[in-house]
Amino acid sequence: MEKGGGQPEQEESEVSEAAGCSETLLQVNDVDPPVVFLCGRCQVALGDSLAWRGNDEEDDMIFLKSVSENVVVAKEQDISMAPKEFGCTTVALSCSGCSLKLGKIYKCTPKRLDCRRGLFCFDVSAIESYILGSGQNNALSEDRKLLTFETCASVEEEVEKVSFLSFHFASRTGVLLKNTSVSEES
Numbered sequence: 634m635e636k637g638g639g640q641p642e643q644e645e646s647e648v649s650e651a652a653g654c655s656e657t658l659l660q661v662n663d664v665d666p667p668v669v670f671l672c673g674r675c676q677v678a679l680g681d682s683l684a685w686r687g688n689d690e691e692d693d694m695i696f697l698k699s700v701s702e703n704v705v706v707a708k709e710q711d712i713s714m715a716p717k718e719f720g721c722t723t724v725a726l727s728c729s730g731c732s733l734k735l736g737k738i739y740k741c742t743p744k745r746l747d748c749r750r751g752l753f754c755f756d757v758s759a760i761e762s763y764i765l766g767s768g769q770n771n772a773l774s775e776d777r778k779l780l781t782f783e784t785c786a787s788v789e790e791e792v793e794k795v796s797f798l799s800f801h802f803a804s805r806t807g808v809l810l811k812n813t814s815v816s817e818e819s
């Protein structure tokens with residue numbers, strides 16, 4: 634039953650399975666801008682809301698179906714002793730940047746927690762989020778000229794002109810000095 638892929642009726646199995654679970658797996662709201670989840674300590678990107686599979690407010694967790702390569706999945710499995718998930722088999726998730734413990738993946742669960750199994754479960758306290766488009770620092774206003782390719786090119790041109798002139802001036806000075814010393818000698 635769990636494996637049940639391949640049957641067309643199970644197209645929406647993720648949704649109905651989630652709905653039947655003891656906790657609410659919220660679907661992504663298409664209206665909200667995407668959110669990037671970052672490590673709470675070193676700020677590397679861990680994943681984003683396009684992989685959102687829900688959250689659990691009581692346990693302060695969010696669930697993603699895929700993550701970035703910055704999330705390290707432990708090789709060894711743990712058996713949870715926490716009362717709510719007693720006997721669950723999990724593997725720990727940590728940050729590749731700073732080794733902060735981020736959450737876990739449930740490998741084996743009681744029916745009540747089946748909807749978490751195989752998902753990347755992050756502790757909300759370990760992560761931060763950045764909402765796309767929420768930047769507050771605006772670009773410089775029109776009157777403050779930006780350094781563009783064009784202005785860079787003209788600056789380079791001026792620098793070349795000046796260095797040519799100074800070279801020319803230096804060699805002229807050299808000739809003059811030489812002439813002076815020659816005339817002094819004679």
Ligand SMILES: [Zn+2]
Nearest residue numbers: 672675728731
């Ligand atoms: Zn980190």
